[in-house]
Amino acid sequence: xxxxxxxxxxxxxxxxxxxxxxxxxxxxxxxxxxxxxxxxxxxxxxxxxxxxxxxxxxxxxxxxxxxxxxxxxxxxxxxxxxxxxxxxxxxxxxxxxxxxxxxxxxxxxxxxxxxxxxxxxxxxxxxxxxxxxxxxxxxxxxxxxxxxxxxxxxxxxxxxxxxxxxxxxxxxxxxxxxxxxxxxxxxxxxxxxxxxxxxxxxxxxxxxxxxxxxxxxxxxxxxxxxxxxxxxxxxxxxxxxxxxxxxxxxxxxxxxxxxxxxxxxxxxxxxxxxxxxxxxxxxxxxxxxxxxxxxxxxxxxxxxxxxxxxxxxxxxxxxxxxxxxxxxxxxxxxxxxxxxxxxxxxxxxxxxxxxxxxxxxxxxxxxxxxxxxxxxxxxxxxxxxxxxxxxxxxxxxxxxxxxxxxxxxxxxxxxxxxxxxxxxxxxxxxxxxxxxxxxxxxxxxxxxxxxxxxxxxxxxxxxxxxxxxxxxxxxxxxxxxxxxxxxxxxxxxxxxxxxxxxxxxxxxxxxxxxxxxxxxxxxxxxxxxxxxxxxxxxxxxxxxxxxxxxxxxxxxxxxxxxxxxxxxxxxxxxxxxxxxxxxxxxxxxxxxxxxxxxxxxxxxxxxxxxxxxxxxxxxxxxxxxxxxxxxxxxxxxx
Numbered sequence: 219x220x221x222x223x224x225x226x227x228x229x230x231x232x233x234x235x236x237x238x239x240x241x242x243x244x245x246x247x248x249x250x251x252x253x254x255x256x257x258x259x260x261x262x263x264x265x266x267x268x269x270x271x272x273x274x275x276x277x278x279x280x281x282x283x284x285x286x287x288x289x290x291x292x293x294x295x296x297x298x299x300x301x302x303x304x305x306x307x308x309x310x311x312x313x314x315x316x317x318x319x320x321x322x323x324x325x326x327x328x329x330x331x332x333x334x335x336x337x338x339x340x341x342x343x344x345x346x347x348x349x350x351x352x353x354x355x356x357x358x359x360x361x362x363x364x365x366x367x368x369x370x371x372x373x374x375x376x377x378x379x380x381x382x383x384x385x386x387x388x389x390x391x392x393x394x395x396x397x398x399x400x401x402x403x404x405x406x407x408x409x410x411x412x413x414x415x416x417x418x419x420x421x422x423x424x425x426x427x428x429x430x431x432x433x434x435x436x437x438x439x440x441x442x443x444x445x446x447x448x449x450x451x452x453x454x455x456x457x458x459x460x461x462x463x464x465x466x467x468x469x470x471x472x473x474x475x476x477x478x479x480x481x482x483x484x485x486x487x488x489x490x491x492x493x494x495x496x497x498x499x500x501x502x503x504x505x506x507x508x509x510x511x512x513x514x515x516x517x518x519x520x521x522x523x524x525x526x527x528x529x530x531x532x533x534x535x536x537x538x539x540x541x542x543x544x545x546x547x548x549x550x551x552x553x554x555x556x557x558x559x560x561x562x563x564x565x566x567x568x569x570x571x572x573x574x575x576x577x578x579x580x581x582x583x584x585x586x587x588x589x590x591x592x593x594x595x596x597x598x599x600x601x602x603x604x605x606x607x608x609x610x611x612x613x614x615x616x617x618x619x620x621x622x623x624x625x626x627x628x629x630x631x632x633x634x635x636x637x638x639x640x641x642x643x644x645x646x647x648x649x650x651x652x653x654x655x656x657x658x659x660x661x662x663x664x665x666x667x668x669x670x671x672x673x674x675x676x677x678x679x680x681x682x683x684x685x686x687x688x689x690x691x692x693x694x695x696x697x698x699x700x701x702x703x704x705x706x707x708x709x710x711x712x713x714x715x716x717x718x719x720x721x722x723x724x725x726x727x728x729x730x731x732x733x734x735x736x737x738x739x740x741x742x743x744x745x746x747x748x749x750x751x752x753x754x755x756x757x758x759x760x761x762x763x764x765x766x767x768x769x770x771x772x773x774x775x776x777x778x779x780x781x782x783x784x785x786x787x788x789x790x791x792x793x794x795x796x797x798x799x800x801x802x803x804x805x806x807x808x809x810x811x812x813x814x815x816x817x818x819x820x821x822x823x824x825x826x827x828x829x830x831x832x833x834x835x836x837x838x839x840x841x842x843x844x845x846x847x848x849x850x851x852x853x854x855x856x
Contacts, residue, residue: 277319408467451559655703728805
């Protein structure tokens with residue numbers, strides 16, 4: 219197709235633009251004709267001598283003479299015609315009676331007069347001598363100078379205007395997302411569900427979306443509505459982005475990723491344009507997974523607030539997102555996956571059928587998942603091959619995949635800072651302590667007296683012994699290095715991650731919490747403020763056992779947590795506190811009996827802590843599982 223035919227086809231498709239262009243051309247033609255007519259009329263009113271000067275001024279300007287030469291010609295009555303240039307005061311074009319043409323410039327002249335110059339009383343002399351005197355419109359500049367001056371006058375404002383227009387265009391372009399991150403489509407991800415450790419329930423839920431994207435026509439054939447929006451809900455760091463990318467990889471689809479802040483813009487209305495461009499881009503690249511992270515940033519309308527224009531713009535963005543999702547056809551093969559940490563911030567209109575109607579929850583990794591995560595991330599390091607990932611997984615209950623990755627990276631960084639050749643188990647354990655306790659070893663360590671260190675050693679040894687002999691789980695690590703707010707820590711991991719707790723296990727946990735305080739009391743004859751957090755947590759647990767968990771002899775099947783507040787009088791509160799205190803006292807008695815019977819083992823464990831500050835692995839296990847006879851003679855201890 220020739221360019222002319224293309225232009226003609228576009229003109230037919232947009233007749234309004236063609237009419238506007240023709241009207242502009244006609245207007246320009248009229249203005250040009252009017253200008254030419256004005257020039258002709260002006261020339262008709264001028265004298266023949268003036269027209270002669272104006273038609274070829276170069277014949278005079280190219281022969282410039284001095285003012286004295288012009289004065290001699292004037293005084294000698296040799297002038298035939300004189301033209302005074304209006305554009306430049308003092309410029310004289312003159313013709314001699316001999317036919318010679320010349321020009322001169324008289325200095326000191328202004329538009330009003332030339333006092334004391336050769337041009338003074340030139341009109342009277344013209345009448346006396348009989349030469350022609352006219353005013354002429356002559357530009358004394360050369361052609362190149364006129365072009366340069368014209369370019370300077372025209373281009374300077376045009377350059378400024380062009381700069382402003384370009385800045386506005388680029389700003390609008392960036393604000394509307396054209397050429398932004400969204401238009402940079404990533405290649406089809408190679409990530410698969412198998413690459414996502416854990417999140418089995420979430421992967422099972424997304425299999426329906428995967429099946430639709432593989433064969434959308436099957437859904438349309440049966441009249442089924444295809445899934446349009448998936449909402450991923452879970453704590454930060456649980457792998458929502460990775461799971462969305464895995465969905466695209468499994469479905470062999472393109473993957474576009476933005477976040478809630480992508481839709482905000484400086485210019486009013488640009489956010490809505492971004493939404494249109496984004497969804498147009500997704501449809502054009504179907505099959506496509508459009509991932510919106512932190513969707514709660516635009517996920518809830520504001521009503522009756524004081525946000526003004528910003529609030530109205532946010533509401534318009536939300537409305538546009540909903541309209542675009544409603545506009546999906548069955549065969550568009552586009553699925554919007556949104557992620558949020560705050561489910562309550564999502565507008566109900568987004569959750570209705572036909573929009574984000576599929577909810578997928580992501581939880582924290584289980585014990586086997588955490589071990590696989592440690593295996594994955596440690597496998598990327600240059601390590602000594604002795605890492606006990608099972609123990610690391612037991613010690614990190616509640617950590618997200620992102621936390622585990624950060625912990626392993628922290629261990630590698632610490633090893634590099636220490637100049638170690640490989641990453642060891644000790645580096646990993648210290649990284650876990652840093653993460654869980656909120657910091658590196660505190661400077662308080664250097665301020666502790668020997669008496670305080672000894673009290674801390676017995677305190678942590680008491681926790682470890684009671685936890686081990688009451689079979690609360692594996693004692694993984696005991697340390698008296700102060701970190702964060704803790705002066706010492708005992709890590710005890712449950713054998714399983716069963717969400718149910720038996721009454722006996724909770725009673726033993728009460729005793730373990732009191733083990734540190736009882737060890738101090740047994741050895742030192744007094745207690746310290748170091749047990750304040752233990753007492754707080756033990757009291758909370760005892761009150762829950764009595765008031766909420768049904769382990770109360772006083773209340774039986776009655777849960778105090780289910781009783782309306784107006785019925786909870788002082789007598790009920792007192793009964794709860796009395797029974798909770800009795801539980802604590804029973805736990806204290808068991809703890810005291812156990813520590814007294816194993817005093818030699820308590821001394822041995824405390825002595826080892828004082829010598830090495832950190833105990834773990836086989837050494838700790840040997841100290842905890844010793845027989846009836848002491849393994850270490852603990853001389854000099856309390």
